[in-house]
Amino acid sequence: xxxxxxxxxxxxxxxxxxxxxxxxxxxxxxxxxxxxxxxxxxxxxxxxxxxxxxxxxxxxxxxxxxxxxxxxxxxxxxxxxxxxxxxxxxxxxxxxxxxxxxxxxxxxxxxxxxxxxxxxxxxxxxxxxxxxxxxxxxxxxxxxxxxxxxxxxxxxxxxxxxxxxxxxxxxxxxxxxxxxxxxxxxxxxxxxxxxxxxxxxxxxxxxxxxxxxxxxxxxxxxxxxxxxxxxxxxxxxxxxxxxxxxxxxxxxxxxxxxxxxxxxxxxxxxxxxxxxxxxxxxxxxxxxxxxxxxxxxxxxxxxxxxxxxxxxxxxxxxxxxxxxxxxxxxx
Amino acid sequence: xxxxxxxxxxxxxxxxxxxxxxxxxxxxxxxxxxxxxxxxxxxxxxxxxxxxxxxxxxxxxxxxxxxxxxxxxxxxxxxxxxxxxxxxxxxxxxxxxxxxxxxxxxxxxxxxxxxxxxxxxxxxxxxxxxxxxxxxxxxxxxxxxxxxxxxxxxxxxxxxxxxxxxxxxxxxxxxxxxxxxxxxxxxxxxxxxxxxxxxxxxxxxxxxxxxxxxxxxxxxxxxxxxxxxxxxxxxxxxxxxxxxxxxxxxxxxxxxxxxxxxxxxxxxxxxxxxxxxxxxxxxxxxxxxxxxxxxxxxxxxxxxxxxxxxxxxxxxxxxxxxxxxxxxxx
Numbered sequence: 031x032x033x034x035x036x037x038x039x040x041x042x043x044x045x046x047x048x049x050x051x052x053x054x055x056x057x058x059x060x061x062x063x064x065x066x067x068x069x070x071x072x073x074x075x076x077x078x079x080x081x082x083x084x085x086x087x088x089x090x091x092x093x094x095x096x097x098x099x100x101x102x103x104x105x106x107x108x109x110x111x112x113x114x115x116x117x118x119x120x121x122x123x124x125x126x127x128x129x130x131x132x133x134x135x136x137x138x139x140x141x142x143x144x145x146x147x148x149x150x151x152x153x154x155x156x157x158x159x160x161x162x163x164x165x166x167x168x169x170x171x172x173x174x175x176x177x178x179x180x181x182x183x184x185x186x187x188x189x190x191x192x193x194x195x196x197x198x199x200x201x202x203x204x205x206x207x208x209x210x211x212x213x214x215x216x217x218x219x220x221x222x223x224x225x226x227x228x229x230x231x232x233x234x235x236x237x238x239x240x241x242x243x244x245x246x247x248x249x250x251x252x253x254x255x256x257x258x259x260x261x262x263x264x265x266x267x268x269x270x271x272x273x274x275x276x277x278x279x280x281x282x283x284x285x286x287x288x289x290x291x292x293x294x295x296x297x298x299x300x301x302x303x304x305x306x307x308x309x310x311x312x313x314x315x316x317x318x319x320x321x322x323x324x325x326x327x328x329x330x331x332x333x334x335x336x337x338x339x340x341x342x343x344x345x346x347x348x349x350x351x352x353x354x355x356x357x358x359x360x361x
Numbered sequence: 362x363x364x365x366x367x368x369x370x371x372x373x374x375x376x377x378x379x380x381x382x383x384x385x386x387x388x389x390x391x392x393x394x395x396x397x398x399x400x401x402x403x404x405x406x407x408x409x410x411x412x413x414x415x416x417x418x419x420x421x422x423x424x425x426x427x428x429x430x431x432x433x434x435x436x437x438x439x440x441x442x443x444x445x446x447x448x449x450x451x452x453x454x455x456x457x458x459x460x461x462x463x464x465x466x467x468x469x470x471x472x473x474x475x476x477x478x479x480x481x482x483x484x485x486x487x488x489x490x491x492x493x494x495x496x497x498x499x500x501x502x503x504x505x506x507x508x509x510x511x512x513x514x515x516x517x518x519x520x521x522x523x524x525x526x527x528x529x530x531x532x533x534x535x536x537x538x539x540x541x542x543x544x545x546x547x548x549x550x551x552x553x554x555x556x557x558x559x560x561x562x563x564x565x566x567x568x569x570x571x572x573x574x575x576x577x578x579x580x581x582x583x584x585x586x587x588x589x590x591x592x593x594x595x596x597x598x599x600x601x602x603x604x605x606x607x608x609x610x611x612x613x614x615x616x617x618x619x620x621x622x623x624x625x626x627x628x629x630x631x632x633x634x635x636x637x638x639x640x641x642x643x644x645x646x647x648x649x650x651x652x653x654x655x656x657x658x659x660x661x662x663x664x665x666x667x668x669x670x671x672x673x674x675x676x677x678x679x680x681x682x683x684x685x686x687x688x689x690x691x
Contacts, residue, residue, distance in 0.1 A: 072546040073517075180635050210403045210636070211573055215617040215629035222628065237546060240576075244619035244629055281551040283576030285618055287603035291558060291580050292551035298516050 031099050032060035033231045034084065034117065034199045040092030041079050051303040053079040055255035056093065058329065061199060061231040066222060068246030068263065069235045070278065074299050076255040077235045081203040084233060085119045086110070097199070115145055118192040122204035124184030128176040134187055135172025138162070141194035161190040165220060182213030186220065193224070199231040206241055214238075218245045239282050243267050248335070251275045254310040255302055257329060261336040271338040273315045276352055309341070317342060317352060362393035365567050366415075366535060367430045371437075373407070373414050373591075375639075376422030382639040384410050386591035386647075387427075389666065392535065397561055397568040399582035399599070401575060401614070403636050407591040408571045412537050416454060417444050431535070450480040453528030457540035459520035463512040469496075469523055470508030476530050491530065499526045499556060518549035522556065529560070536560075537569045542577055554580050575618065579603055587611045590637050590647035593666070595675040607675040607682060609652045646676070654679040 041054040053076045061067050071077050082088045084095060089104035096102065097117050103110050121127040129137060135158045141147075148154040159169035165186040176184055185205060192200050202221070206214045222245050225232045236242050242249055243263060250260040251274060259272040270276040280293035297314040300306055306313050312322040321341055329339040342352060373385035385407040392398045402408045414425050415436050429436040432451070439447060448454075456462040463472060473492035477483045483491070489508070496504035499522040512520055521541060528536055538557065542550040558581045560566050572578060578585050579599065586596040587608065595608040606612040613632035634651040637643055643650065649659040656678065658664075664676040 072548060182635060211614060212403065212617050212632045213635065215619075215631040219628045219631065239547060240619040244627075278548060281548045283551075283554065283574070283580045285575045285579045285603055285615070287579055287600040289580060289599070291555050292547075294551045294555055295548040298518065298549075 033063050033098060034061040034233065035096040036060070036080070036084060036093070037096065038093035039080065039083055039090045039095060041076075041083050041088055042091040049303050052255055052305075053302055054083060054090075055302075055305070057252065057255070057257050058093075059084075059233075059250055059257060059260070061233050063198060063231050064225055064229045065248065066225050066232045066234055066246045068242035068249040069233060069252060070237060070239055070242050070249060071252035072278075072299050073237065074254075074302065075252045076302070077237075077252055078203055080252070081119070081201050081233070081235050084201050085117055086114065087119070112145070115141070115195045116198045118195055118197040118200045120185075120188050120192050120200060120202045120205050123208050124181060124188045125176075125208070127188050128184060128191075130176050132175075133172065134162075134174055134176065134179075138172070138187070138191045138194050141191065145195060147194075147196065157194075161193055162187075164193060164224070165190045166216075180213070181209050182217060185209060185213075185217050189217075189220070189224070193228070197230060199233070201233045201235070203235050204237070205234070206236060207238060214241060221245065239278060251278065254299060254305055256310060256339065257337075258311065258340070259338045260329075261333075261338075265336065271332055271336065271343055271352070272311075272340045273317050273342075273352060274311045277314075309339075362396060364391045365394045365431065366392040366436075366569075367428075368411075368415070369428045369430075371411055371414065371427035371429065372425070373410050373419065374424040375410075375420065377640070379640070381424070384591055384639045385414070388588065388591070388593045390586045390593055390596060392567050392569055393583075394567055395561065395565045396583040397557070397570055397581050399578035399585040400569065400571045400588060401573060401578060401585055402588035403573055405590075405636055405638060406588040408588050409539055411588075412454075412539055412569065412571055415537070416448050416452060446480070449476055449533075450531045451533050452535045452537060453531070453533040455521070455524050455528045455536065455538045455541050458544050459512075459517055459524050460544070462524050463520060463527070465512055467511075468508065469510055469512070472523075472527050473508070473530050476527065480531050492526075495526045495530055496523075498529075498560070499523070501526070516549075517545055518552060521545060521549075521553055525553075525556065525560075529566075532564075533566075535567045535569065537571075539571045540573070541570070543572065543574070550577070557581060575603065575614065587614070590643070591639070592647065592676070594648065594677070595673075597673050597675075601671075601673060607669070607673050608648075608677045609654050609679065609682060610648050612682060613651075654683060 036057055036059040038056045038058055039054055040056055042050050042052045044050045057080055069077055083090050086102045086104045094101055138158050138161055139154050142154055142157055148157055158172050162169055162171055167186055206217055218241055221232060234246060246263045249263045249266050250257050253274045259275045270279055277295040283292045308324045309322040309327050312318040327339045327341045329337050332338050332343045368390050371385055371388040374381045374383050388411050400408045413419050415429050425437050474488040477488040493504045496507050501507050501522055542553050554577055561568055582599050585599050585602045586593050589610050595611050606615055616630040632651055645661045646659045646664050649655040658678060664678050666676045668674050
């Protein structure tokens with residue numbers, strides 16, 4: 031049993047007077063304690079919706095989210111079970127996720143007080159100072175306001191606030207994308223360190239493959255509402271088994287000074303309200319066959335801890351680079 | 362290659378609430394004909410404001426000093442009609458966010474032809490032909506249909522292509538592109554990077570490309586200037602800058618990038634501390650509080666920009682730069 035399990039999760043948004051949109055169309059993902067899982071994909075692929083479903087901010091319309099073995103209660107006007115406080119969320123933009131009119135210490139202490147984790151005001155202040163030092167901030171930050179800090183520092187504060195609830199899992203929705211390069215590296219290191227030291231599972235959602243490549247143990251690639259490939263980060267990076275993963279990795283410019291142009295992926299992400307038939311990637315796929323236009327490939331295990339949804343994959347067979355494969359005989 | 366734009370001693374001061382702040386503090390760079398010059402740096406390093414100052418687009422109350430020679434005239438001294446004749450006609454500009462840089466209530470056709478009609482007194486039909494030609498050049502599907510469409514009908518990547526088309530419509534000699542790919546996905550970014558590279562090769566366009574993404578510059582820039590806290594601290598050929606940086610800040614920026622061949626679970630290297638804000642007063646080299654190699658002289662004297670025997674230009678007295686890599690900061 032995994033700490034956080036997303037089992038064929040679907041999220042459908044209904045729109046007045048228009049057809050509904052399945053932003054997440056059956057995504058399966060799991061997260062263990064102390065593990066960093068990266069979720070990558072282009073904008074509009076449903077990553078943020080999946081993040082919101084993973085913590086219960088939106089109710090899945092299909093499938094299930096299980097945290098610590100029990101089905102997660104979506105957010106409503108009723109109080110949620112206390113145990114679900116162990117699942118926390120960090121938002122993308124630390125400029126809007128912190129209240130500008132409340133002092134840092136007070137915001138971090140909210141979780142401590144509400145959950146009854148501290149016995150006295152003195153213990154609360156000591157814990158706030160400890161949380162701040164865990165994220166690399168000085169204790170005197172507690173008396174200051176968010177505007178006194180840079181983007182990187184604010185993201186540290188947002189992480190400290192999430193840590194206050196003593197979480198076993200944290201979902202982070204693009205926590206690095208509003209930060210500068212040097213701050214990105216620092217926060218990325220902080221996250222990995224926290225995952226290891228405090229044995230927290232982290233689901234890191236990002237469109238920045240280079241960062242995910244460096245910090246995630248396992249990576250899942252999402253396209254138009256579905257997970258198309260998952261595996262150990264290094265293995266996926268070195269030998270992608272889905273044409274979309276291959277295109278995504280090939281588009282990352284390399285800093286080697288040789289002037290190699292990044293590979294272009296033709297076309298655009300289709301409208302999720304009206305997804306293509308068959309494999310959702312087939313209109314942009316360089317390897318598309320007739321079958322891809324009709325049948326949607328299932329996510330199958332192709333190797334140890336490696337799943338991919340592509341008709342070119344043959345489960346159990348040795349892994350062959352995509353470019354060297356021939357289309358299997360029509361079945 | 363002959364220089365097309367020479368900027369010397371550029372200083373920009375903005376009017377802040379607590380008096381003037383210096384945001385660009387003596388920047389020098391040269392753009393040569395037909396090249397892509399990358400200007401790299403973190404936010405707040407003054408790269409955007411330097412470019413805006415060249416086009417007279419700074420907010421009211423800004424004070425600009427220095428020279429920017431373009432076609433025999435100093436851009437910084439131009440005003441009114443003379444400035445309008447250069448801006449948009451001879452120098453085009455593309456901004457970071459294609460969602461806001463195109464007017465939402467103006468059709469693509471009008472956005473494209475209005476420049477032409479203003480700058481060249483071209484007839485309507487002729488302007489329309491040029492607009493279609495340009496839309497084909499930036500590889501927009503259905504150029505005729507595009508002319509009647511509004512910006513909201515396009516995705517981010519398509520809008521950035523349209524913004525590039527608008528900037529290029531009067532056949533400018535220089536294109537200034539400010540973080541043109543930052544708001545885009547990596548796959549869309551790849552398309553825009555390839556487009557800029559092709560335009561440069563096919564039309565001999567000179568491009569000033571501002572970005573914090575060294576990967577993008579590695580792909581298309583010819584030379585790179587690195588800015589820190591309002592100053593250019595290193596300039597050189599792309600290969601030299603990326604493979605053997607001479608300034609400790611450039612070296613730190615490169616060390617901080619995720620390394621494709623690094624073994625799993627190696628922490629990213631980082632530069633200690635954070636970039637200074639424009640209000641901070643730092644004596645000597647502005648990088649010295651974060652520099653691992655700072656000497657006594659760095660704290661008091663501004664290092665002069667020197668040209669080494671091999672043509673490298675940098676502002677650092679530490680020579681040669683020790684080969685140790687940056688520390689890990691959490």
